[in-house]
Amino acid sequence: MRVSPRNSPAFGTEAAAVETGGTSLAAVAPAETAPAEVAPERLGASRERLDGPAKVTGTAPYAYEHPVEEPAYLHPVQATIARGRVTSIDTGAAEAVPGVLAVLTHTNAPRLADTEDAELAVLQSDAVAFRGQFVAAVVAETPESARHAADLVRVGYGEQPHEVELGPEGGTPAARTDHGDLEAAMASAAVVLDRTYTTPMQHNNPMEPHTTIAQWTADGLTLHESTQGVYSVRSVVAPVFGLDPEQVQVFAPHVGGGFGSKGLPHAPLVLTALAAQRSGGRPVKFAVTRQQMFALTGHRTPTSQRIRLAADDRGRLSAIGHDALEHTARIKEFSEGSSTASGIMYAAPNRRITQRLVPRDVPVTSWMRAPGHCPGMHVLETAMDEMAQACGVDPVEFRIRNEPELDPLSGKPFSSRNLVACLREGARRFDWQRRDPAAGVRREGDWLVGTGVAASTYPTHVFPGSSARIRYEGGRYAVFIGAADLGTGAWTALAQIAAEALEVPFEVVDPHIGSTEFPTATVAGGSTGITSWGSAIVQAATSFRDQYGTQPPEGAEAEGATQPNPDAERFSMHAFGAQFAEVRVHADTGEIRVPRMLGVFAAGRIVNARTARSQLIGGMTMGLSMALHEHSVLDSRFGHVVNHDFAGYHIAAHADVDSIEAAWIDEHDPHVNPMGTKGIGEIGIVGAAAAVGNAAYHATGVRVRDLPLTPEKFLR
Amino acid sequence: MEAEIALTVDGTRRSLSVDTRTTVLDALREHLGATSPKKGCDHGQCGACTVLVDGRRVTTCLSLAVAHDGAEITTAEGMADGRELHPMQRSFLDHDGFQCGYCTPGQVCSAVGMLAEAEAGWPSAVTDDLTAPVELDEAEIRERMSGNLCRCGAYSNIVAAIRENVR
Known part of the structure; x- marks a missing residue:
């Protein structure tokens, strides 16, 4: 099937016809000729990454590596109190260090035009809202002198009482959905479950720290930025500095991971741009250190979540209750919406879903891979395992038995929903039917062995507002769009989409991304990159063929933009999946090992089989990491994350990862977008930790309701 | 304090003047423009800065440049022979x-x-x-x-x- 608006009811052909100057789309003959011997691209092929050779040699330039003349280096000074005011700053010793160009404090920093976003109002007042906030910065000719001078800045504080801990109670309501009568259903059901679970504060920790090179020129501000969206940076930063959007140029050809933390600009970018106003015109470079990232570049909130489930004696749910509590920084409200997925996962006539937020004196929370769905589905899927056990029903069968026909909240049909197919296919591959349901009874030597399952889901969105331009030159098609590749494979997948839409071989397409020189693109977040940018590219390709046919003149050029989807209001759109894990827990030490994980996903069409598999496995690996290790420990006395580096904040390493396999079922969804893709960046992490936890319970008989699954929790 | 040193990076001998606090990683990245080794943690905890020094793997963020005067350094960039990958x-x-x-x-x-x-x-x-x-x-x-x-x-x-x- 060709990727084209003609074949997809998801596109308004009328709108497209207007765009192409009234040409009837139906009248356009499909491209028949290919300029090379290779066949036209078909989505789903396994393509090696276009950026691969540059990545394996280390020659792909990341933001901080862009060569600039006479750079100056920034090193910040961070608050050592959690709340209060700066009462004095002595910068004399710092300024005396040879090579120091400027020391910025709230008393002398340039004023920003817009300080409404308190996270970005850097050095604009004496207030300290969390430990680690910027209170000063040194700009110097070398990184060594900047760092040394920053150590010499003396700051006096007026400290105020602070609170950083999240308890099980409190908070202000952020969202609430009620269907039926949860309490009445709980009171009358044959089987009920009422449990509270916690997930800890976590940090994204992409391998490339957040980095910025900022330089002011006569035209405005130029930024080489490690970001998930050059246009997101432009639109946020321009008003902060009182600039027109066009005065901010942003470049990010290669990005070393982000997982949400580089989705929107954080304070370090603003600080670097401020400092570049005091560097005598020199570009200023700032790479946030790994330790600083724990206070300055976003994190996932800890959660406390109560799940209530009621079922009849055959294991049919009559009620689902999910009350989620999250913290939010006192200076900037942000909610993940941890209880959201409980609205659509399972059928039940009675349902209450609430979300509460507790303001605390903590750093700013932000997106982290599958915000809301990751911690929320972890607890729902753990509770579903407990409930299956309580009902005496196999956990795969229990989920199938509670499969809804329609979206339980909206009453709309799903555009496609293949959770059951994923569960069945996963069970078959994992040899689930031979599983003994009894927990804590299998022992191999010193190891207790078990298996577990959990479901995954992630909503399918298309962000409006992306455009793409296609230009034909020298027998090749250049595709321009300001998209970002943070390891997702966008460089390659976007070329594949363009090749298929143009009906040309992959080899004659050259993608150009990661710059505000190219047409507008939305952020790489919410698993929307390919769905949004790809839609714009398909539209541009259609427009190109409509204007020029299959024999375009040299220099032919056409643009296209993401179109409104008339099906968006008619259907509930989500990807689904099933995760399976085998776990071994050492009987004496509680050491936990995960020899086998399998994920089977239904996520619409897959663009590049090779990179898709990697991305899904990557999500599962991060889920494994969440299950076993990740926990940012807030010190309630001082308000900082104690374990603020990789020695203290463990992420999965080679030795943690054994067999991890990802597979997908063939899913054709004509409603989501012209390609039929659903987005795969996030679903891999959703449910992965629950599958590991459920397997650990099956191995040991010990139910751990507070992540991570560290050894002491299995020792009784 | 500055010191004059020489490093052979991917087969090319380079002379440079470094702050005695400069790591091999910063010498490579900031002084010589050799950005194949990456800075992920600057504390020897992530391995992104690994190169081969005299054939052995070394985390360059934990190595001071002045202590490696004369060292033979191979980065991933130098491992490839032009366009021919290792x-x-x-x-x-x-x-x-x-x-x-x-x-x-x-x-x-x-x-x-x-x-x-x-x-x-x-x-x-x-x-x-x-x-x-x-x-x-x-x-x-x-x-x-x-x-x-x-x-x-x-x-x-x-x-x-x-x-x-x-x-």
């Missing part, structure tokens, strides 16, 4: 052993250094027989590569890539 790099491509690519030059250097260590008979924490020749199975590779973190979660593909290069 077999390890080719395997990383074949197995999609990376996503964002930021840890990748360090993984590649570490893998090549690790194979040489195993060849020389160095045992690891999971080696049963400390005197027999090392058999690099998956468990050995994972153990020996655990100093190189990958947040994208490409570990299983990296191990598959390395296995192809085990003699």
Whole structure:
């Protein structure tokens, strides 16, 4: 099937016809000729990454590596109190260090035009809202002198009482959905479950720290930025500095991971741009250190979540209750919406879903891979395992038995929903039917062995507002769009989409991304990159063929933009999946090992089989990491994350990862977008930790309701 | 305080003047423009800065440049012969052993250094027989590569890539 608006009811052909100057789309003959011997691209092929050779040699330039003349280096000074005011700053010793160009404090920093976003109002007042906030910065000719001078800045504080801990109670309501009568259903059901679970504060920790090179020129501000969206940076930063959007140029050809933390600009970018106003015109470079990232570049909130489930004696749910509590920084409200997925996962006539937020004196929370769905589905899927056990029903069968026909909240049909197919296919591959349901009874030597399952889901969105331009030159098609590749494979997948839409071989397409020189693109977040940018590219390709046919003149050029989807209001759109894990827990030490994980996903069409598999496995690996290790420990006395580096904040390493396999079922969804893709960046992490936890319970008989699954929790 | 040193980087001898506090990593990246080794943590905890120094894998963020005057440094960039990739790099491509690519030059250097260590008979924490020749199975590779973190979660593909290069 060709990727084209003609074949997809998801596109308004009328709108497209207007765009192409009234040409009837139906009248356009499909491209028949290919300029090379290779066949036209078909989505789903396994393509090696276009950026691969540059990545394996280390020659792909990341933001901080862009060569600039006479750079100056920034090193910040961070608050050592959690709340209060700066009462004095002595910068004399710092300024005396040879090579120091400027020391910025709230008393002398340039004023920003817009300080409404308190996270970005850097050095604009004496207030300290969390430990680690910027209170000063040194700009110097070398990184060594900047760092040394920053150590010499003396700051006096007026400290105020602070609170950083999240308890099980409190908070202000952020969202609430009620269907039926949860309490009445709980009171009358044959089987009920009422449990509270916690997930800890976590940090994204992409391998490339957040980095910025900022330089002011006569035209405005130029930024080489490690970001998930050059246009997101432009639109946020321009008003902060009182600039027109066009005065901010942003470049990010290669990005070393982000997982949400580089989705929107954080304070370090603003600080670097401020400092570049005091560097005598020199570009200023700032790479946030790994330790600083724990206070300055976003994190996932800890959660406390109560799940209530009621079922009849055959294991049919009559009620689902999910009350989620999250913290939010006192200076900037942000909610993940941890209880959201409980609205659509399972059928039940009675349902209450609430979300509460507790303001605390903590750093700013932000997106982290599958915000809301990751911690929320972890607890729902753990509770579903407990409930299956309580009902005496196999956990795969229990989920199938509670499969809804329609979206339980909206009453709309799903555009496609293949959770059951994923569960069945996963069970078959994992040899689930031979599983003994009894927990804590299998022992191999010193190891207790078990298996577990959990479901995954992630909503399918298309962000409006992306455009793409296609230009034909020298027998090749250049595709321009300001998209970002943070390891997702966008460089390659976007070329594949363009090749298929143009009906040309992959080899004659050259993608150009990661710059505000190219047409507008939305952020790489919410698993929307390919769905949004790809839609714009398909539209541009259609427009190109409509204007020029299959024999375009040299220099032919056409643009296209993401179109409104008339099906968006008619259907509930989500990807689904099933995760399976085998776990071994050492009987004496509680050491936990995960020899086998399998994920089977239904996520619409897959663009590049090779990179898709990697991305899904990557999500599962991060889920494994969440299950076993990740926990940012807030010190309630001082308000900082104690374990603020990789020695203290463990992420999965080679030795943690054994067999991890990802597979997908063939899913054709004509409603989501012209390609039929659903987005795969996030679903891999959703449910992965629950599958590991459920397997650990099956191995040991010990139910751990507070992540991570560290050894002491299995020792009784 | 500044010091004059020379480093041979990917076969080219380079003279430079460095602050005595400058790490090998910063000397490479900020002084010589050799940005193949990456800075992920600056504390020897992630392995992204790994290069081969005189043939052995070294975390350059923990090494002071002045202490490496005269060293022969091979980065992932230098491992490739022009456009011809090193077999390890080719395997990383074949197995999609990376996503964002930021840890990748360090993984590649570490893998090549690790194979040489195993060849020389160095045992690891999971080696049963400390005197027999090392058999690099998956468990050995994972153990020996655990100093190189990958947040994208490409570990299983990296191990598959390395296995192809085990003699």
